[in-house]
Amino acid sequence: MYKVLIADDHPLFRNALNQVLSGQLTMQVAESKDFASTIAFLEADPDIDLVFLDLNMPGNNGLASISAIRVQFPNTLIIVVSAEEQESVITKCVQLGASAFIPKSLDLNEMCEAVNHVLEGQQWLPKDIQLNPNASNENASIEKLEQLTPHQLKVLVLIADGLLNKQIAYELSISESTVKQHASAVLKKLGVYNRTQAGIIYQQAIHID
Structure with a gap:
């Protein structure tokens, strides 16, 4: 069942x-x-x-x-x-x-x-819906998010909310050094240089047009 x-x-x-x-x-x-x-x-x-x-x-x-x-x-x-x-x-x-x-x-x-x-392992969509063939290019940020581990994703969410490392550490009950490690991995996987850019990619991925 x-x-x-x-x-x-x-x-x-x-x-x-x-x-x-x-x-x-x-x-x-x-x-x-x-x-x-x-x-x-x-x-x-x-x-x-x-x-x-x-x-x-x-x-x-x-x-x-x-x-x-x-x-x-x-x-x-x-x-x-x-x-x-x-x-x-x-x-x-x-x-x-x-x-x-x-x-x-x-x-x-x-x-x-x-x-x-x-x-049965198939995808189902309404019959009158045609997926946008250019969506893969428009939403490349989604593919980047898929590379993150659960902990890295949680850190990214809080980064996007504007929290500092100390605040993130408190929210997730982890050390500040661990937050820094996760944040560094997030920037590397997303291919960006700072937290602002990382937050923008996250918001682009989850935004409902």
Whole structure:
């Protein structure tokens, strides 16, 4: 039996999707209502096969949640479920590692079809969506983020927020020298010379147009 997590702040939507997944697809379903509880749940149960991720729930910062989950839990598949339907947003979601993008307007039976495609190792997108063929060049920053380790990504997020090394060390409960090591590795992997440039690359990657 597959184990899935519905990460969405709308109780009615969670309940409807839960009924479909547990009933029609006989899955073991858990729920979370913000990004912090989503990460906590995944840390507590690393055997979660699939996450249904709402882009606009509390705690999300643009598309950063996709990148964070992919880096920290590489064996967990991600299906983005969102009211956002712009092709630029969908393209970025796929580039960041989402296996599917499901509009919230989609019929629940079609959602089942999408889930089955993902579990079979396939990608699923709405039929009327065409990914931008030039997106790989426009969003090269996304590929750079994929090189970072989970700790390096956490440091980069705080760098992008403008925190100093001492503040980052406090937030992550690590030494300042460890922060410096991570920061140095981040700059090298992103191919930049300073923290401002690193922060810009991060913001470009997660920004919803």
